[in-house]
Amino acid sequence: MESKTTQGKEIALLFGTFIIAICGLVYELLEGTLSSYLLGDSVYHFSLVIGLFMSSMGIGSWLSRFFEENLEKSFIRLQLIIAMVGGFSAFILFFAFAFIENYDAFLYLITILLGSMLGIEIPLIIRILKESFSLKSNISNVFTLDYIGALFASLLFPMVLVPQLGLMQTSFLFGLLNLFVASMSWYIFRSIISKRYLLYIAFVFVALILGFFYSTKLTTIIENKLYRNNILYSQQTQYQKIVVTGNSHRIQFYINGAIQFDSIDEHRYHESLVHPAMLSTPRHENILIVGGGDGMALREVLTYDDVKHVTLVDLDKAITTLFTTHPLLSKLNHHSYQDKRVKVVNQDAWKYIENANTLYDVIIVDLPDPNNISLSRLYSQSFYRLLKSQLSKMGVMVTQASSPLFTRKAYWCIKKSMEHTGLYIKPYHTYIPSFGEWGFVLASHFSVDLSKLQPTDKMKYLNHASLTRMQLFDADMSEVEVKANKLSQHALIKYYNEGWVKWYEE
Numbered sequence: 210m211e212s213k214t215t216q217g218k219e220i221a222l223l224f225g226t227f228i229i230a231i232c233g234l235v236y237e238l239l240e241g242t243l244s245s246y247l248l249g250d251s252v253y254h255f256s257l258v259i260g261l262f263m264s265s266m267g268i269g270s271w272l273s274r275f276f277e278e279n280l281e282k283s284f285i286r287l288q289l290i291i292a293m294v295g296g297f298s299a300f301i302l303f304f305a306f307a308f309i310e311n312y313d314a315f316l317y318l319i320t321i322l323l324g325s326m327l328g329i330e331i332p333l334i335i336r337i338l339k340e341s342f343s344l345k346s347n348i349s350n351v352f353t354l355d356y357i358g359a360l361f362a363s364l365l366f367p368m369v370l371v372p373q374l375g376l377m378q379t380s381f382l383f384g385l386l387n388l389f390v391a392s393m394s395w396y397i398f399r400s401i402i403s404k405r406y407l408l409y410i411a412f413v414f415v416a417l418i419l420g421f422f423y424s425t426k427l428t429t430i431i432e433n434k435l436y437r438n439n440i441l442y443s444q445q446t447q448y449q450k451i452v453v454t455g456n457s458h459r460i461q462f463y464i465n466g467a468i469q470f471d472s473i474d475e476h477r478y479h480e481s482l483v484h485p486a487m488l489s490t491p492r493h494e495n496i497l498i499v500g501g502g503d504g505m506a507l508r509e510v511l512t513y514d515d516v517k518h519v520t521l522v523d524l525d526k527a528i529t530t531l532f533t534t535h536p537l538l539s540k541l542n543h544h545s546y547q548d549k550r551v552k553v554v555n556q557d558a559w560k561y562i563e564n565a566n567t568l569y570d571v572i573i574v575d576l577p578d579p580n581n582i583s584l585s586r587l588y589s590q591s592f593y594r595l596l597k598s599q600l601s602k603m604g605v606m607v608t609q610a611s612s613p614l615f616t617r618k619a620y621w622c623i624k625k626s627m628e629h630t631g632l633y634i635k636p637y638h639t640y641i642p643s644f645g646e647w648g649f650v651l652a653s654h655f656s657v658d659l660s661k662l663q664p665t666d667k668m669k670y671l672n673h674a675s676l677t678r679m680q681l682f683d684a685d686m687s688e689v690e691v692k693a694n695k696l697s698q699h700a701l702i703k704y705y706n707e708g709w710v711k712w713y714e715e
Contacts, residue, residue, distance in 0.1 A: 225390040230358025233327040262324040269328020281398040288391035296384015299377045307434040375445040381421035446527040471643040483509035486607040488662040492570040501575035502528035504542030526555040568601040574608035590629040597630040605653040613686040614646040616708030626694045637679035
């Protein structure tokens, strides 16, 4: 009977090892994702968080040698502290960014604290289990479960946790899982652990469960501080954080904290993106829109009566669904998704173009700015060559290209990357109050002079004067020597980040 009890304790502790391995990686992913959302540059912040976390775990492993007595008590205390710090980590970082404006210090502190404590956990478990297994089996069992737990977490986080719970609720949930391990450990060692630990467990449980159930309200309070207007809609999708702010008269749309449009002036952006390309070619049978899930570019395309088919490819189904079904948002795009000529494909644009077998008369690339590798590849030489292969002989393609003023090198990098298609290139720009000076690059099989295009009276902004003006660049926006954006190099991200740092962080 005693051997069965001992075996049960061993299995329970190994199961606890599996749970804490999942929690540890989830905390890493949470901090990296939250930092990318709040600050941008996902590669930098994920690298920073992982590096700090791993080195802190090494420090924690070294510190574990100083735990010589009452290992079981130390392990339970450690779980209680990790439950609180890890459980509240997303809330603390959100709060620090919104109200304290010292986000980096809190990020480093939480990362080092969690990493160090998680580094202590594994050596403690190995030492607690030393009487049950040989050293070889002990280390093998613990690390096998640790690595399997990490794999489980890496799959669970992007596919289930983030889209279903969001960042803050996920944080509280995994704090509760650490608390579960602490509770299970107390039960296993209850003969040598004081009952007052039940009070500690109860206190942490109440704090985390309240945080879990009020996380949506907490997130809304904090995000209202981050955004200028009231939040009408907020969702953490599988790919990004989307937020809609404003009221029934004026709406702003954000992806990962960056504004995508303001309804008061979005017509200047979308007319400038769509109509120069559409007016440059007499053929409008087949149109491809890459990105543009808000349906605004689609709205402009559908003003042409001779359009027969429009394919809109946007990775995130949550966005196209939102702008199809939400009354205020679908009204902005004139209910364009209801048009029978429109086909929506929720797929990675690169994969779609690779397998496409249609020649398009106009290709419109309406993607967020290239602030990470995932987006930068869709502004690369290789992607533009791929698009060219799907362009008809009279075809025109155009992309938004960030700001020639704020991100001057990034803008001309996009232009240079498109030049490698061998097409005629026409850079142009306009002023959009929400964005400032904003740039576009048009490419075609023939030379285009925007001043010779004939805008219709349906347009709110574009006329002959504005089309002529768009081609002129002031001295501080004129072309500079830059490298093209390649998949092997991603010079564009460096140029883009340097530009914004120069204007807003120095």
